[in-house]
Amino acid sequence: MHVDKTDQLRWAILQVLSESAEAAGAQKIVERLRARGFDLPARTVRYHLALLDRQGLTRLVSRRRGRELTARGFDELVEARVVERLGFIAARMDDLIYRMTLNGRGAPSGTVVVNLAELNRKNLVRALHSMRPVFRARLGMGSRLLLAREGDQVAGWRVPSDSVVLGTVCSVVVSGILAKRGIPVTTRYGGLLELRDRTPVRFTALIEYRGTTLDPLELFIAARMTSVLDCARIGTGRVGASFREAPAAALADIEVVRQDLRRLDMDAILLVGRPNQPLLDIPVREGRVGIVVLGGLNPVAALQEAGIPVRMQSLAGLEDVTRFQPFDELWLSAREPGPLID
Secondary structure, rough: OOOOOHHHHHHHHHHHHHHHHOOEEEHHHHHHHOOOOOOHHHHHHHHHHHHHHOOOOEEEEEEEEEEOOOOOHHHHHHHHHHHOOOOHHHHHHHHHHOOOOOOOOOOOOOEEEEEEEEEEEHHHHHHHHHHHHHHHHHOOOOOOOEEEEOOOEOEEEOOOOOOEEEEEEHHHHHHHHHHHHHOOOOOEEEEEOOOOOOOOEEEEEEHHHHHOOOOHHHHHOOOOOOOOEEEEEEOOOEEEEEEEEEHHHHHHHHHHHHHHHHHHHOOEEEOOOOOOOEEEEEEOOEEEEEEEEEEOHHHHHHHHHOOOEEEEEEEEEEEHHHOEEEEEHHHHHHOOOOOOOO
């Protein structure tokens, strides 16, 4: 299906309105569109809003409050998502794996895949406080975090006014580094992994990547199915994780990559199975080995669980690895007055 730029813009406007808790005016929509890569004047957005009004997809509530999505507009958005995004996540992962440049050898250098979480700047210190036990328990992709402030750009996205964006290293980076070592990896499922006493027990839910239009871990977080904070604090609960397969003949090389990731403070490989043997009761194909990788979005799940309003964007793009700071450094800065939020 071919989608021109005009359709992309209008779908983006519908998406912005669908994510807004109330009606939104043109200026607010402009700011949200900038975060999606559309840098347009307000008059252009007003023009397209008028067309959407005529199509019955949006409705003017008042000049002061702005517009809201109609039921027909919501249906149109859902249909467009399904058609346009079928298989999108798997294709997006493959594209980012190919384009990232970090190879895991030597000093950290190059680009990595990043997940983004946008929140009100007033909630930043509270957000870092909520993330802290997750990073300390090593339940994400290492313990590095990117902080972008209003007006900054990260992975091609501009941070809106009165907002900050937190970026976590995406666990897709594991597959990217393995691929650069000549080890092909198939990411089969995203799921909820149950831990008991900090020990992986089983997957309680699984979604196949090739058959979904959205990131499974993002869906689980939005549905409030995770208990990452419980896992971090008492060792029992459910976290986001993925199940992958690699050639059994590459076991020794996989272990080398695992050690390199630990050295870079990006270790997320939780379990590596045995050749041709199920891992956590999930069967693998002949000549393959199962790998369980923790989700890079787990620190973001902690924000949702703590009741902090947040907008997630998994697989947001590529960003230079040097922009990610050790979490403890950000946490110490947050405890000092001013530097992070002024």
